[in-house]
Amino acid sequence: MKLIFALITGLVFGSGIAVSGMMDPAKVLNFFDVAGTWDPSLAFVMGGALVVTFIGYRLVWRRNAPLFGGRFQIPNGSDIDVKLIGGSALFGIGWGIAGFCPGAAIPALGTGRWEVALFLVAVAVGFYLRRLIAPFQPARVAS
Amino acid sequence: METVFTPFASFGGGLAIGFGAVLLMLGLGRIFGATGIMSGALFFENRDELSWRLALIAGMILAPLAIFAVTGTMPAVNVPVSPAMIAIGGVIVGLGASLGSGCTSGHGVCGLSRLSIRSIVAVPTFMATAAITVFIVRHVFGA
Numbered sequence: 001m002k003l004i005f006a007l008i009t010g011l012v013f014g015s016g017i018a019v020s021g022m023m024d025p026a027k028v029l030n031f032f033d034v035a036g037t038w039d040p041s042l043a044f045v046m047g048g049a050l051v052v053t054f055i056g057y058r059l060v061w062r063r064n065a066p067l068f069g070g071r072f073q074i075p076n077g078s079d080i081d082v083k084l085i086g087g088s089a090l091f092g093i094g095w096g097i098a099g100f101c102p103g104a105a106i107p108a109l110g111t112g113r114w115e116v117a118l119f120l121v122a123v124a125v126g127f128y129l130r131r132l133i134a135p136f137q138p139a140r141v142a143s
Numbered sequence: 144m145e146t147v148f149t150p151f152a153s154f155g156g157g158l159a160i161g162f163g164a165v166l167l168m169l170g171l172g173r174i175f176g177a178t179g180i181m182s183g184a185l186f187f188e189n190r191d192e193l194s195w196r197l198a199l200i201a202g203m204i205l206a207p208l209a210i211f212a213v214t215g216t217m218p219a220v221n222v223p224v225s226p227a228m229i230a231i232g233g234v235i236v237g238l239g240a241s242l243g244s245g246c247t248s249g250h251g252v253c254g255l256s257r258l259s260i261r262s263i264v265a266v267p268t269f270m271a272t273a274a275i276t277v278f279i280v281r282h283v284f285g286a
Contacts, residue, residue, distance in 0.1 A: 002170070002171070002195060003194055003195060003198040004198075005166075005170045005171075006167075006170070006171065006195040006196075006198035006199045006202065007198045007199070007201055007202040007205075008166075008202060009163055009166040009167050009170065009175075009199060009202060010163070010198065010199040010200060010201065010202020010203040010204075010205075010206070011202040011203070011205055011206050011209060012159055012162055012163040012166060012202075013159070013160055013162075013163025013164065013167075013175065013199075013202075013203060013206075014163075014202060014203035014204070014205070014206025014207070015156075015159055015206045015209065015210060016155075016156045016157065016158070016159025016160035016161075016162070016163060017156065017160060017203075017206065018156070018206055018207050018210050018218035019152055019155060019156035019159065019210070019218070020152065020153045020155070020156020020157055020159075020160065021146075021149055021152065021153050021156065021219075022156070022160075022247075023207070023218060023220055024146070024218070024219045024220055024221055025220070025221065025222050025223065025224065026144055026146050026219075026221035026222070026223050027146045027149075027221075029223060029224075029277055029281075030144075030145075030146045032270075032273050032274040032276075032277040032278075033277050033278070033281055034274065035278060035281075035282055036281055036282065037144065037145050037146070039145075039146045039147075039148055040148065040150075041146075041148055041149045041150060041152075041153040042153060044149075044150045044151075044153040044154040044157060045153045045154070045156055045157040045160065046157060046251065046252070047154060047157060048153070048154040048155065048156065048157020048158040048160070048161060049157040049158070049160040049161040049164070049251075049252045050157075050161065050252065050255055050256055051157075051158070051161065052157075052158050052160075052161025052162050052164075052165060053161040053164045053165055053252055053253060053256035054256040056161065056162070056164070056165030056168070056169075057164075057165060057168055057253075057256050057257065059165075060165060060168045060169045061168075063169075065172070066168070066169060066170055066171050066172035067169055067170045067171075068170050068171055070171070070172055071172055072168065072172040073172050073173055073174070074174065074257065075174065075244075075254075075259065075261075077244075077261055078259075078260050078261065079261070080260070080261065080264050083242050083243065083244075084243050084244065084261055084264060084265060085243075085264065085265075085268055086239075086242060086243070087238075087239045087240065087241070087242025087243025087244065088239065088243035088245075088250070088264075088265040088266075088268040088269045088272075089239070089243075089268050089269065089272045090235055090238060090239025090242065090243070090272075091235070091236055091239030091240045091243055091246055091269045091272075092239070092268065092269030092270065092271065092272030092273035092274075092275075092276065093232075093235055093239070093272050093273070093276045094231075094232045094233065094234070094235030094236030094237075094238075094239055094240075095232070095236055095246075095247075095269065095273045095276075096232075096272065096273035096274070096275070096276025096277045096280065097224070097228050097231060097232030097235065097276055097280065098224065098228060098229045098231075098232025098233055098236065099222070099223070099224060099232070100229070100232070100233070100236070101177070101236065101240075101246050101247045101248075102177035102178050102181055102236065102237075102240060102246050102247075102248070103175075103177030103178075103246060103247055103248035104247070106177060106181065106200055106203045106204060107203045107204060107206045107207060108207065108218075108220055109204050110203075110204040110205060110206060110207035110208050111207045111217050111218060111220050113220050113222070115220070115222045115226065115229055116220065118226060118229050118230055118233070119229050119230075119232070119233040119236075120181075120233070121233070122229065122230045122231070122232070122233025122234045122236075122237065123181070123233045123234070123236050123237035123240075124181075124182075124185055124237060125233070125234050125237060126233065126234040126235065126236060126237015126238035126239070126240075126241065127178075127181075127182040127185060127186070127237045127238075127241050128237075129234070129237070129238050130237070130238050130241035130242055131186070131241075
């Protein structure tokens, strides 16, 4: 049951990605191209997603535990460090170059377009690079 | 290339994205972060987590096919950049999103809904660098 639930959850999320235009790099890049062929559609994607998630999370957290057991695993970090800012800055640069982000590219794979597969392989290489450099990162500055 | 402004489809898609994020929290108690889900599945980060991650990814990939089955139209994926840019952008996305512990789904949708301070820093950072990157690519280099 848990896996069927996860499958349906992925289907709902992916359908939203597909309908919203998030899996279309032309639209994504135009959202950022305020000085050119600007298309503000994606602001509506974020708006719709945030309304539902903001309210939905608070309703769900009234429960003691998730439906399929365990506990709610919510990141509780609050440190603003170089990794967070530098990583996010890099992520935006890559997003602006390719026009895909991971959450949009995974559903886009279902369209069978080879460009999507190329992007996801490249993302996997990026994940791997992150794991390679992991031992060399400076220790966190105590705060 | 010009794209059509789609406020209603984008908002509706956004609602579904949010609903997917809420479902994952309700059922499994997890944040819907595509970066963590994908890298966790690729590198077998936690055996117990592998099966639901794979089911979720399968559901996401099936989404455009389900939409095609219902509407007869495959969701649009227009790629206005070269294969080299997809590959380079993908590596940077993978490295950046894993260093920054999140992307558009994890920090953007889920993190902002939780009012996570890390996400409140991460999202404007990657939105800004994406916009700057698109500006440079399109209006400085004229690609």
